[in-house]
Amino acid sequence: MTETWSTSAGLDLHLELAGTRPRAGLEAALREAVRGGTLAAGTALPSSRAFARDLGIARNTVAQAYAQLVAEGWLAARHGSGTWVAERVRPLIAANAAASQAAVRGARYDLRPGVPDVAAFPRAAWLAAARKALAAAPAKDLSYADPRGLEVLRVALAEYLGRARGVSITPDRIVVCAGFAQGLELLCEVLRGAGKRVLAVEAYGHSGHRRIAASAGIWLTALPVDERGAVVSALPGAAGAASQAKRPEAAGAVLLTPAHQFPLGVVLAPDRRRQVAGWAARTRGVVIEDDYDGEFRYDRQAVGALQPLAPEHVVYAGTASKSLAPGLRLGWLALPERLAADVVAAKSSVGRLSSSVDQLTLAELIRSGGYDRQVRRARLAYRQRLERLASALARQVPEVRVTGIAAGLHAVVRLPAGLAEDDVIARAAARGLAVQGLADNRAGAQDLGPALVVGYATPPAHAFSTALARLCAVLKEAVAG
Ligand SMILES: Cc1ncc(COP(=O)(O)O)c(C=O)c1O
Numbered sequence: 001m002t003e004t005w006s007t008s009a010g011l012d013l014h015l016e017l018a019g020t021r022p023r024a025g026l027e028a029a030l031r032e033a034v035r036g037g038t039l040a041a042g043t044a045l046p047s048s049r050a051f052a053r054d055l056g057i058a059r060n061t062v063a064q065a066y067a068q069l070v071a072e073g074w075l076a077a078r079h080g081s082g083t084w085v086a087e088r089v090r091p092l093i094a095a096n097a098a099a100s101q102a103a104v105r106g107a108r109y110d111l112r113p114g115v116p117d118v119a120a121f122p123r124a125a126w127l128a129a130a131r132k133a134l135a136a137a138p139a140k141d142l143s144y145a146d147p148r149g150l151e152v153l154r155v156a157l158a159e160y161l162g163r164a165r166g167v168s169i170t171p172d173r174i175v176v177c178a179g180f181a182q183g184l185e186l187l188c189e190v191l192r193g194a195g196k197r198v199l200a201v202e203a204y205g206h207s208g209h210r211r212i213a214a215s216a217g218i219w220l221t222a223l224p225v226d227e228r229g230a231v232v233s234a235l236p237g238a239a240g241a242a243s244q245a246k247r248p249e250a251a252g253a254v255l256l257t258p259a260h261q262f263p264l265g266v267v268l269a270p271d272r273r274r275q276v277a278g279w280a281a282r283t284r285g286v287v288i289e290d291d292y293d294g295e296f297r298y299d300r301q302a303v304g305a306l307q308p309l310a311p312e313h314v315v316y317a318g319t320a321s322k323s324l325a326p327g328l329r330l331g332w333l334a335l336p337e338r339l340a341a342d343v344v345a346a347k348s349s350v351g352r353l354s355s356s357v358d359q360l361t362l363a364e365l366i367r368s369g370g371y372d373r374q375v376r377r378a379r380l381a382y383r384q385r386l387e388r389l390a391s392a393l394a395r396q397v398p399e400v401r402v403t404g405i406a407a408g409l410h411a412v413v414r415l416p417a418g419l420a421e422d423d424v425i426a427r428a429a430a431r432g433l434a435v436q437g438l439a440d441n442r443a444g445a446q447d448l449g450p451a452l453v454v455g456y457a458t459p460p461a462h463a464f465s466t467a468l469a470r471l472c473a474v475l476k477e478a479v480a481g
Contacts (some may be wrong), residue, residue: 022055022057023065030074030075048066109433109470111455111456111458114458116458142356145359147344147353148175149354149359150356153366154176156362157366158334168311169307169334173334176330176354179330191252196253198220200234200253202261202262203446204225204262205441206441207441229256229261230256232268232279253286258273258306260292260294260407266405286339289315296407298407313336317331390402397475397479400416409456411453412438416479424478425437425452431474433467433471435471
């Protein structure tokens with residue numbers, strides 16, 4: 001029997017309290033009310049005593065339902081302050097993202113972040129590696145393969161990741177996946193299956209990744225980001241978590257970009273690395289380290305991975321999307337033992353296996369040194385582009401400020417206060433130039449003001465000068481009003 005109950009707190013709930021499972025009915029009704037927006041984030045719930053009286057059920061039943069929903073991340077509670085609907089991050093496509101995407105459709109020059117110079121893909125080296133690898137591969141490699149990926153690639157990756165990124169991993173704990181996107185999807189499924197329903201994300205981050213997590217039924221909560229990276233002390237249970245009271249949702253996992261925060265471009269500070277490793281060890285939390293462009297550091301030796309600080313708790317994730325091309329759809333997870341079997345099981349469905357021929361080729365490219373050569377070549381080219389971008393803006397539009405470390409494939413261009421991102425995006429689109437606003441990446445309440453995230457790697461070499469000149473012209477015009 002479904003009935004609508006009006007509580008003394010003025011709450012209307014459709015409750016199915018028939019039968020012997022009033023607690024399950026109450027939990028389902030509350031979940032539905034939160035999901036559907038009837039109960040907004042921050043709404044205080046009646047005390048278990050008052051609610052029980054309204055519903056005519058035992059107080060303990062209400063208390064148990066509240067406790068269950070707190071554990072699942074739907075509700076939050078603090079001793080003495082009662083129970084309320086948890087703050088959460090929606091799978092934000094920031095409100096202006098759709099508008100800015102529409103504005104840049106058909107643009108001739110693309111300075112949005114995300115894609116390397118695919119015209120510089122090392123076709124000859126890839127073909128040579130493919131020919132050699134395919135000639136030598138045993139026939140069995142062309143059958144349905146190990147869901148973790150071909151051993152030859154996992155061996156090459158374990159060696160490369162140890163050498164280039166300081167990752168501590170053995171080939172049996174690597175899972176090759178269709179880019180980080182699939183890796184994250186697999187991880188979210190596994191986390192959810194393990195009862196970890198809340199993922200903390202950086203307050204500025206990749207909106208597509210938030211969408212992936214949300215589609216897998218994961219709740220999101222945002223960690224602020226400052227010039228020292230994500231404020232990991234805001235994780236519940238972190239040592240010295242001053243703001244714990246404000247963030248009571250029990251995040252069981254956190255997604256970070258430690259080497260080069262996306263999109264702000266800062267590095268996660270050493271003490272914060274230790275802090276998040278300690279948090280994971282203490283709470284058995286899972287850290288997902290998205291190392292999407294860690295090879296590209298221009299002013300000094302690349303910052304090593306966070307993973308070796310806590311290999312039993314950190315999932316290191318890498319990708320060939322920046323170093324080679326996103327179209328390859330090749331990425332890799334280096335997994336803690338406690339997650340490996342479940343991730344492999346999730347990856348085992350045939351539709352999720354990765355192409356063996358591409359894996360053989362990448363293995364050969366890494367083994368032969370071709371991958372390192374390509375990274376070195378690209379690093380040099382992108383470094384020159386970043387220098388040109390920074391000096392052109394400093395010369396022509398001193399009102400804007402380029403921030404973030406000298407790394408990666410994008411820079412953040414801070415706009416003077418009062419300038420609207422949408423206005424700049426529209427002006428750029430009118431000149432055939434696609435740019436992205438910082439707000440497109442926003443996940444929480446933190447607002448770092450107007451800025452552009454400029455991906456300087458995407459235009460082919462011959463188009464970069466024009467793209468840069470147009471960007472400077474647009475910014476000059478926007479600043480002049
Ligand atoms: C923050 C971040 N992580 C990871 C990736 C790579 O994603 P994938 O490997 O799925 O192509 C990107 C690509 O744009 C990115 O911006």
